[in-house]
Amino acid sequence: MSQTPAEQAFTGAKPVDERLRFDEAALARWMAANVEGFEGPIEVSQFKGGQSNPTYLVRSANRDYVLRRKPPGVLLPSAHAVDREFRVISALHSVGYPVARPWALCEDPEVIGTAFYLMDRVEGRILWNLALPDQTPDERRAIYEAQIDALADLHRIDPEAVGLGDYGKPGNYFARQVGRWSKQYRASETHTVKAMDRLIDWLPQGLPEDAPARIVHGDFRLDNMILAPDRAEVRAVLDWELSTLGDPLADVSYFLIAWVIPASERNGLAGLDLETLGIPSMRDAIARYCARTDREGLPQLDWLLSYNLFRLAAICQGIGGRVRDGTAASPHAAAMAARVDPLAEAAWRFAERAGA
Secondary structure (H helix, E strand, O other), rough: OOOOHHHHOOOOOOOOOOHHOOOOOHHHHHHHHEEEEEEEEOOOEEEEEOOOOOEEEEOOOEEEEEEEOOOOOOOOOOOHHHHHHHHHHHHHHOOOOOOOEEEEEEEOOOOOOOOOOEOOOOOOOOOOOOOOOOHHHHHHHHHHHHHHHHHHHHHHHOHHOOOOOOOOOOOOOOHHHHHHHHHHHHHHHHOHHHHHHHHHHHHHHHHHOOOOOOOEOOOOHHEEEEEOOOHHHHHEEEOOOOEEEEEEHHHHHHHHHHOOEEEOOOOOOOOOOOOHHHOOOHHHHHHHHHHHHOOOOOOOOOHHHHHHHHHHHHHHHHHHHHHHHHHOOOOOOOHHHHOHHHHHHHHHHHHHHHHO
């Protein structure tokens, strides 16, 4: 089974980057005092993935843990909120939603230099190629349906019932998100992108109506979940850094941008013969999601796709800003930053379809 460039770049662990090292003995002492059942000594390596928050494998005498920490250096406001990640996975784990078991949160930067949390290492498959070349058509369809069901099940959870009623601000979700990503983009802007300037002006003019708030993951995609080794079962949804309370349409439309990004890019399906591959069409994906969440359909889909491509461009620009500032956690960050212009152009095309 040959690995894709993305799998080679992001799968597995490596020695800890010199810029991201920390005092492992201090971590072991903290774990002994704060992690139930911990047995030292520990051995630390760094996962190749983790574009935003550096992510480490911590092997102990009796268990493997995953550590997520804020990166060192000057950070954008509200970014890298590992405390929020820990809170949301703790709430979701308590009701059986597929996330890694959380163990402990440390907000004291004196321990390893920045705040961090520990969770279980979940065994299984992380699949990076959306075409799923090593699967049969039936297996591909089952994997896509499992993803859609996991997203729908997240949006069926009542935030108040799991203690997350105050996890985000009420109302005006899309207005606040457009404002947030516009500010984040401007804060890390490295060059002029005319499409981004146009989108920043246009997106606030067509905001969808407010909907009841649900837990929104913010980056729900295939390579942010761990599947069982031998079947299409989602064992853990990963990377909750962007999660909040908001409109679930933001999440499902972000998931759907895979169908409009070219298959030549890592996160794209456009141009593939989906029917032959066994991968659901966008129409089929929407229908399955709506059936599971009792929705009639997805209104203003072109605006939503434009917004999500804009948001993804802003995220990539944030990575570009960290490359400029020397704080990017991944050596592949420069390639992510290079995606800003094409994503912005694609977002503007959907804006035009929506009436811009």
